[in-house]
Amino acid sequence: MAVVSTENVPVKTEPDVVAVRRRVREVASQLGLSLVDQTKLITAASELARNTIIYGGGGSMEMQVLNGPRNGVRLIFQDNGPGIPDIELALRDGFTTGSGLGLGLGGSKRLVNEFDIVSYPGSGTKITITRWK
Amino acid sequence: MDKIPILRMGDFLLVTIQVDMHDRLAMALQDDLTRTISQTEAHGVLIDISTLEIVDSFIGRMLSNIAAMSRVLDAETVVVGMQPAVAITLVELGLSLPGVRTALNVDAGMELLRSSVNAHKELYGSRLH
Numbered sequence: 419m420a421v422v423s424t425e426n427v428p429v430k431t432e433p434d435v436v437a438v439r440r441r442v443r444e445v446a447s448q449l450g451l452s453l454v455d456q457t458k459l460i461t462a463a464s465e466l467a468r469n470t471i472i473y474g475g476g477g478s479m480e481m482q483v484l485n486g487p488r489n490g491v492r493l494i495f496q497d498n499g500p501g502i503p504d505i506e507l508a509l510r511d512g513f514t515t516g517s518g519l520g521l522g523l524g525g526s527k528r529l530v531n532e533f534d535i536v537s538y539p540g541s542g543t544k545i546t547i548t549r550w551k
Numbered sequence: 552m553d554k555i556p557i558l559r560m561g562d563f564l565l566v567t568i569q570v571d572m573h574d575r576l577a578m579a580l581q582d583d584l585t586r587t588i589s590q591t592e593a594h595g596v597l598i599d600i601s602t603l604e605i606v607d608s609f610i611g612r613m614l615s616n617i618a619a620m621s622r623v624l625d626a627e628t629v630v631v632g633m634q635p636a637v638a639i640t641l642v643e644l645g646l647s648l649p650g651v652r653t654a655l656n657v658d659a660g661m662e663l664l665r666s667s668v669n670a671h672k673e674l675y676g677s678r679l680h
Binding site for chain 1: 605
């Protein structure tokens with residue numbers, strides 16, 4: 419599997435969430451993902467981008483186009499916020515420390531093929547999601 | 552700041568969301584709509600989301616909030632035109648839009664609003680002014 423292209427998108431302000439959605443759609447549709455798969459990936463990206471801003475205090479998204487036996491899109495959201503003390507709890511539907519519905523993390527996990535989260539209190543959060551064609 | 556227009560059609564308010572909304576715009580729509588319902592004494596709100604490419608948990612919550620707030624203000628809300636891919640994604644995300652009535656298109660939505668407003672009038676009589 420090879421990374422064909424990489425780009426960085428800032429995720430710092432609210433309009434950045436809209437920019438993330440637009441950019442992920444462009445790339446996912448170029449790659450030929452089905453409309454349902456595109457919609458799932460964009461929705462997951464939208465949830466994670468919002469989390470990056472609200473809980474992480476802003477950060478960035480790295481978007482990779484993957485080429486290999488299967489083509490796909492990988493998104494890496496990274497922030498330097500307070501981190502997530504209990505990941506298992508944070509993934510549970512309905513759990514929130516903010517004012518949201520608590521569907522962002524668990525919900526986005528269901529919308530993609532691969533989901534990985536690395537977070538330590540005090541040193542930020544890194545969430546990687548992949549949707550294969 | 553951008554604003555999503557709210558049109559008045561007789562007893563009903565009509566909203567067509569045609570832009571990819573950032574969160575503040577969605578919140579502004581919620582406020583504008585509740586204010587307009589109370590000013591115009593509208594009995595129904597029709598929200599057309601056929602051009603929306605995604606509904607995430609924030610927009611989903613806004614739709615649920617609008618439906619709940621308008622109900623308290625004596626108005627029914629119908630959301631119409633959701634794309635199939637959006638519906639599939641929404642349910643997988645874990646949102647089923649509780650309390651939000653939906654219809655496939657604007658015509659069916661208007662029909663639904665008219666019949667529920669008529670049923671309401673028969674039960675409680677029309678308003679006093």
